Amino acid sequence: MTDALLVLNAGSSSVKFALYEAAQPGEPPLLAGQIERIGDDPRLATGGTSEPFGQSTDGHAALIGGLLAAIGDLAPGDVRIVGAGHRVVHGGARFDAPVPIGDAVIAELEALTPLAPQHQPHNLAGIAAVAAAYPDIPQVAAFDTAFHRSQSEIAERYALPRGYAEQGMIAYGFHGLSYASIAPRLPALLGPEARRVVVAHLGHGCSMAALLDGRSVATTMGFTALEGLPMGTRSGSIDPGLVLHLLSERGMDVDAVHRLLYDESGLLGLSGISGDMRDLLASDAPEARFAVDYFVDRCARAVGSLAVSLGGLDALVFTGGIGENAGEIREAVGARHAWLAIPPPLAIATDEEGVIAEATARLV
Known part of the structure; x- marks a missing residue:
């Protein structure tokens, strides 16, 4: 036994x-x-x-x-x-x-x-x-x-009156177990001189994090897992004024806007075909190509923003279902950053379950 x-x-x-x-x-x-x-x-x-x-x-x-x-x-x-x-x-x-x-x-x-x-x-x-x-x-x-939680107050705050942050309305960031799995392995894979790394966790949910010496200094998701990159069915970041417009001018209620942003948008909404990147890459439909190109564009923009948070960039690492398996996406995003003169993007399999197992063993 x-x-x-x-x-x-x-x-x-x-x-x-x-x-x-x-x-x-x-x-x-x-x-x-x-x-x-x-x-x-x-x-x-x-x-x-x-x-x-x-x-x-x-x-x-x-x-x-x-x-x-x-x-x-x-x-x-x-x-x-x-x-x-x-x-x-x-x-x-x-x-x-x-x-x-x-x-x-x-x-x-x-x-x-x-x-x-x-x-x-x-x-x-x-x-x-x-x-x-x-x-x-x-x-x-x-x-x-x-x-x-290693991020600075500047990184986690929204430009709202201070009382809102004191009530917990800050940018928390997500996919932390995935980043915790990747971070300790980076020195051996990239060399100790690669201190400034952007890790892209791309799957049905998508985010990126800027890691300085393995610690998070900035990330794309925020108060909820809706902010940041476009995802399978989630919109990612949009103008908050658009949400107000939908509520006040288009007659949508909160539940309808919630469904729109969480369940009907992202790759699914852009393509009208599927929220699964595998389906889109296999499709010849122009709508599928548009969704893929849009996704690559927003990922590339996010890498640039996170590089600013790091004061430069030494390496770009991909993980998650799309990040690990969709070479076309890695290459397309990496090609947009050739001017940074960093090594080719690296795919690393995440091991969230291993991180959880070791934490469970310590506490059990």
Whole structure:
């Protein structure tokens, strides 16, 4: 019997999962996979295979429940789950490090749901599903926002009256677990002289971060995971006056604007075809090409802005589903920065689950 730690990483359209030997969380996982294309055609991918999983109408909660019911059959050998770690997207101003999960923590995380509506409910669903399946094991929350707490007040503030910042209305930044996975590996991969690095986490959700000696000094996402780059279905940054116009002049209510910005925009809105970069790169439609070109343009602009925050740029690194697998996107963004005379962009596989596993082992 092997004691194992379960890690759940629930994103907006996928759930990654892994089992780690509790005594050696830094080693490769005993099992790893993901449920992908949630909300469309959910599939379970493990060990190089992918097969239908659940129903197209199943949400994260139902699919995670099904995964936990099947985990024993998926695991190699005889394992006993003794703890669980979860990616939690928004930790607010208080949570700047992983914490054990209890009722009080859950209540605080639920209160942050409006700031990460495409993620926080799924993270909490995973916590509830594990509590139901394994009521006696400890659980740990690791936060995407924590990595960016090294940023200066200038970087995290909005140009609003000071009282708003004192109420927690600041730029938190996200994808911190991914950046925390990448940052320690950069000196060995790039050399110690590469101190100023922009890391682009590009997937269904997209952000970039400026890292100086491995610490975050600026990032594209802000108070919510809606700001910054265009994403699969999220608009990214737009003129806030446009939102006011939609509410005051076009008769849209808050719920309609919310759906527009979170679910109907981004690559999906630009192309009218798909929010999945794989579909767009495979399409001959001019609308698909436009969405790809738009995405590359906004990514290239963001790199320039973050380079200013660093006082120059030594390297550009890509990670995430698009960043790791779409060479065309990496090359197109990199080509826009030939004038910076930096090495060709580097793709590095992120390991958010490994970061969560090690944090879980420390606290369990």
